[in-house]
Amino acid sequence: xxxxxxxxxxxxxxxxHPPLRAALRGADAVVPLFVRxxxxxxxxxxxxxxxxxxxxxxxxxxxNLRARGGRLIVRRGDLVDEVCRVAAEAHADEVHxxxxxxxxxxxxxxxxxxxxxxxxxxxxxxxxxxxxVAPGSVTPASSDHFAVFxxxxxxxxxxxxxxxxxxxxxxxxxxxxxxxxxxxxxxxxDVSPGLAEGGESLGRRQATDWLRTEVSTYDDxxxxxxxxxxxxxxxxxxxxxxxxxxxxxxxxxxxxPGPAAFVRQLAWRDFHQQVLAARPSAAFSDYRxxxxxxxxxxxxxxxxxxxxQGRTGYPVIDAAMRQLAHEGWMHNRGxxxxxxxxxxxxYVDWRIGARHFLxxxxxxxxxxxxxxxxxxxxxxxxxxxxxxxxxxxQAKRHDPDGDYVRRWVPELEGLRAxxxxxxxxxxxxxxxxxxxxxxxxxxxxxxxxxxxxxEHARGGAR
Ligand SMILES: Cc1cc2nc3c(=O)[nH]c(=O)nc-3n(C[C@H](O)[C@H](O)[C@H](O)COP(=O)(O)OP(=O)(O)OC[C@H]3O[C@@H](n4cnc5c(N)ncnc54)[C@H](O)[C@@H]3O)c2cc1C
Numbered sequence: 282x283x284x285x286x287x288x289x290x291x292x293x294x295x296x297x298h299p300p301l302r303a304a305l306r307g308a309d310a311v312v313p314l315f316v317r318x319x320x321x322x323x324x325x326x327x328x329x330x331x332x333x334x335x336x337x338x339x340x341x342x343x344x345n346l347r348a349r350g351g352r353l354i355v356r357r358g359d360l361v362d363e364v365c366r367v368a369a370e371a372h373a374d375e376v377h378x379x380x381x382x383x384x385x386x387x388x389x390x391x392x393x394x395x396x397x398x399x400x401x402x403x404x405x406x407x408x409x410x411x412x413x414v415a416p417g418s419v420t421p422a423s424s425d426h427f428a429v430f431x432x433x434x435x436x437x438x439x440x441x442x443x444x445x446x447x448x449x450x451x452x453x454x455x456x457x458x459x460x461x462x463x464x465x466x467x468x469x470x471d472v473s474p475g476l477a478e479g480g481e482s483l484g485r486r487q488a489t490d491w492l493r494t495e496v497s498t499y500d501d502x503x504x505x506x507x508x509x510x511x512x513x514x515x516x517x518x519x520x521x522x523x524x525x526x527x528x529x530x531x532x533x534x535x536x537x538p539g540p541a542a543f544v545r546q547l548a549w550r551d552f553h554q555q556v557l558a559a560r561p562s563a564a565f566s567d568y569r570x571x572x573x574x575x576x577x578x579x580x581x582x583x584x585x586x587x588x589x590q591g592r593t594g595y596p597v598i599d600a601a602m603r604q605l606a607h608e609g610w611m612h613n614r615g616x617x618x619x620x621x622x623x624x625x626x627x628y629v630d631w632r633i634g635a636r637h638f639l640x641x642x643x644x645x646x647x648x649x650x651x652x653x654x655x656x657x658x659x660x661x662x663x664x665x666x667x668x669x670x671x672x673x674x675q676a677k678r679h680d681p682d683g684d685y686v687r688r689w690v691p692e693l694e695g696l697r698a699x700x701x702x703x704x705x706x707x708x709x710x711x712x713x714x715x716x717x718x719x720x721x722x723x724x725x726x727x728x729x730x731x732x733x734x735x736e737h738a739r740g741g742a743r
Pocket of ligand 1: 547612616644646654
C-alpha cells in the first residue's frame with residue numbers, strides 16, 4: 282500500500298489544492314497533516330486573532346475531509362520532527378506541501394528535505410498554491426525581482442495561470458495515525474470581539490457572493506470607508522482557505538473596471554511576495570533606506586499609545602484604529618491613513634506600527650504587512666516616498682458624511698460633517714460637552730518636521 286503525507290501550512294482548503302491532488306494520484310491513502318509548530322508561534326504568529334481564525338479553518342478542513350471519508354491529523358511540535366514521526370507511523374513514501382518563499386520557510390524546507398531523505402522519503406514542493414504567480418518566475422532583465430509594481434503587473438498579467446483543480450471526491454486516510462484534539466476558538470483568550478469566522482466553506486460562500494454582486498462596483502467603491510465595499514477576503518487568502526488562482530479564473534477582467542481593479546489588487550499580493558522572497562531582510566529593515574532618524578518608543582511613547590488606542594484627536598485615524606482593535610481587520614484606506622499618520626505625521630519608526638498591526642490583524646502577513654508599511658513610510662517600493670496623507674482632506678474625501686467616524690467613535694455620534702472630522706473647531710460649550718481628545722499634533726508642524734528630517738537625512742547621507 283502506498284501512502285503519501287499532505288502537509289498543510291497556510292493552504293487550508295480541499296478545493297484547488299495541488300499537493301492534495303498530487304498525493305492522491307500516486308497513493309492508496311493520504312495523511313492530511315497540520316503541525317502546530319511552537320517556532321512559528323515564537324516568530325510572531327501567535328496573535329490571538331489569527332489563532333482563533335486558524336482554529337475555525339482547521340475544524341472546517343477536518344469537516345471537509347470527513348465528508349470525503351478522511352480526517353485531519355493535527356500534531357504539535359517541531360514541524361520537521363513531527364512530519365518524520367508521522368511518516369514512520371504511517372509507513373509513508375512521500376510528502377507533498379505548498380511552496381512558501383519566506384526565509385523561515387526556506388530553512389524549514391531544507392531541514393525537512395534532508396530529514397526525509399535520511400528516512401528514504403521524497404519531498405514534493407508545489408508552486409502556485411499560495412500565490413497565483415510564483416515568486417521569482419517573472420523577473421526583469423537586470424534583477425532577481427521587480428522593485429516597481431507597474432512593470433511587474435504588465436508581466437504578471439501575461440502569465441498563463443494553471444487550471445484550478447476540483448476538490449477530490451474521496452480522501453482515504455489510514456486508521457493507524459492518531460491526531461491531537463483540534464484547537465477551538467473558544468479556548469483562545471484576547472480575541473477581538475468582532476473577529477470574522479474562518480474556514481474554507483465560509484470563504485467560498487463569501488467569494489461567490491462577492492463575485493456575483495459587489496465586485497462590479499469595486500473600482501468606484503474600494504475607497505469608500507463607510508461603504509465597506511471591499512471583498513474582506515484577505516484572511517481567507519492569508520490562510521489559504523481561498524485559492525488566488527481559482528479566484529482569478531472566476532474573475533473576468535473584460536467584464537468591466539470592477540473585476541479589472543480587483544485583479545490588480547491580487548497582483549499586489551504577488552508583487553509583495555516576490556519582493557520579500559528576493560529580499561527577506563525587508564521584513565525588518567528598510568528596503569530603500571532614507572537614513573531616517575525615526576522617533577522610537579522612548580521618545581514618542583505618548584504619541585504611540587494615543588495612536589494605538591485611537592485617541593489621537595483625528596477622528597478618521599481613531600476610527601480606523603478602533604476598527605482594528607474591534608475586528609482584527611481594517612479597511613485598506615484606514616491602513617494607509619493610520620500608517621501615514623504614524624510614520625510621516627508622528628515620524629515614528631514604521632516597525633513599531635507594523636508590529637502593532639501584526640499583533641491584531643487576522644490577515645497579518647509578513648510580506649503584505651511589512652512591505653505596505655514600508656510603502657507608506659517611503660522606505661519601500663513607492664516611487665513618491667515623501668508623500669504625506671492629510672487625515673482631514675482624506676476624511677472629507679473618503680468619509681464625506683462622517684458615517685465611518687460615527688460608527689467607530691461613539692463620542693462623536695451626535696456630530697454631523699464637517700464638525701465630526703474637526704471637533705476641536707466646535708464652539709466652547711459644544712466642544713466641552715464631548716469627551717474626546719484634542720489633536721495630539723498640529724498637521725502643519727508635523728509636515729515641517731517630516732520634511733526637515735528627510736532633508737537632514739538626505740544631507741547626512743551625501
Ligand atoms: C499599512 C498596511 C498594512 C497592511 N497589512 C496587510 C496584511 O498584513 N495582510 C494583507 O493581506 N494585506 C495587508 N495590507 C493590504 C490591504 O490593506 C489588505 O489586503 C486589504 O485591506 C484587505 O481587505 P480586502 O480583502 O477587503 O481587500 P480587497 O480590496 O477586496 O482586495 C482583494 C485582495 O487583494 C489583496 N490586496 C489588496 N490590497 C493589497 C495591498 N496593498 N498589498 C497586498 N495585497 C493586497 C488582498 O489579498 C485582498 O484580500 C496592508 C496595507 C497597508 C497600507
